[in-house]
Amino acid sequence: MNLTLQNILREGWYSRLNSALMLVALTGAVTLLTAVHLLTAAAERETRRVVRDMGFNLRILPKDTDPERFFLEGYSENTLPADTVTRLAAGAGTFITFNHLTPVLERRIRLGGHECLLTGLGDTVVGPGEKKQPMGFRIAPGTAQLGSILAERLGVKVGGTVEVAGRTLSVERVLLEAGTDEDVRLYTALSDAQIALGLPGRISEIKAIDCLCLTADQDPLPKIREALSQLLPEARVIQMRALADARAKQRQASERVSAFAVPMTLLVAAVWVLVLAVLNVRQRRVEIGLWRALGTGSSRIAALFLGKAVLLGGLGGALGWTIGTLVALRWGPDLFPVTAASLKMDPTLIGPALTWTPLFAAASSFLPAMMAVSQDPAETLRADG
């Protein structure tokens, strides 16, 4: 071990309070950043899940859909080929604008003497690399899920059956009262709905989520429409603006929190380390003068201070990553219960923590180190006269 390193270690131990406070600052910063990183990712997952559970905010309809009829009936009376969804998914840049593409066939039918909305749901198509998670719920062929009012009117419970156009479907679930038209819906698999309605290979729309996440004041609709006109000229899109806006705002709020927390953490840690490094230089004025008198060069004197910062930075990076991960794993699941299982240690953060923390500490200590180098030794060493 060379003498400079030995001296750094010995001085670090001798100035234990200063070293400990500097280590606390660096560890605290990395702890916060690691925890913020993990929790922000968890918050994004949670937000994504929550806004996804808000439902689709885009409805892609056959171009010739009559808007008046659509809004009066609640669905398009026109249809598209069912493979439209795969063609859309295969389009270049589709998933920049759209995601969770779900083919749907909807019609009003009579069931057991009651009018209801039959909704056939196909498999959801998500962007490359994403886990395929159905929006709302997935329905197996031969089964049905009933809205609460419809189930009550039909007197059907889970485990019972319903007859739809001569086909018997078992009731897998009765949905909780939603306070929307969902309460009078009968959900089936897309294939069952196509058979029941005599529309094989057809869908009435593709439900989707917009990925642009622009808020209403940024008016995303023109961009969405432009994208769709290139990807699927035979379709048109309707945006459920309030829902889309709520989704975008929630996501942007989450992004703003991390955009504030990260630089603030870095700033506080930098100022903390800077102040401690300045105090360290002031406390060591005589020592610095002495090294000067002994003929020690500026680079070695600067190395005493920067080296200390780098060593503490490395230690702070390792400790901070460990503590930050433990904090996120301990309290994250309480904060984000819906996606708690996805909260995991991120080993890819170790490298940046061990690289950037020493560099950050050295950068924060740079000015004090320069103060040390430029200090006039004659002032500190003279007896008097």
Place this chain on the structure above:
Amino acid sequence: MDDAMNLPLIEASGLTRNYASKPGVVAGVTDLSLRVERGEFVVIQGASGSGKSTLLMMLGALLRAERGTLRIDGVELTRLSAVERSGYRARSVGFVFQLFHLVPYLSVHRNVLSGLPPGGAIELSEADRWIDALGLTERRDANPATLSAGERQRVALARALVKRPPLILADEPTGNLDPDNAARVLEHLDHYRRSGGTVVLVTHGSEANRYATQRLRLEAGRWAVPSAFPLFNDSAS
């Protein structure tokens, strides 16, 4: 080389350096000339603020003269860059200070080692030799905080002597010592001088006079008698 050895170790002419010691007070030295032969023990006396330490810092290349020339061991210090002055100090000068200025987090042994110039020109075992020679053997691994004032000054002396520099600059080295320890330190400095070294010592007091080969007095930054020559030439033998 022989010619260089025949030259005076220190030759200064017209040395001037002023600085604001306190707001509104200008201190320093003005137009000083000095000649010190190798093997001398020069004692410079003067009151506080007379410029003793300023002169010493210039001789140690810790302060740059504003005017004048200063040649030590054949090197013109006023022309050296900062890096060259560091090299000069590392090779050619040993400092001893009134307040010892030991590195507080290093043991006695490591403090002495810190006096060695980089490059390994001198064996590390020299540190132990000086520790033994100055009666610090049992305190080799002690921390400076546990040492007496006399021991601390002997550590500082060992640190200055370990590289066997041609010149030792001592700034009030006995100012914080009792008479016994002061005498001991001066004896060591005199022993170093008699073995071929040169000592320039500044002090308020008179306890070093008996060792002096040349005594000078500074008053308000000038020699008490305006001359480049010794004021008192009652050299000790």
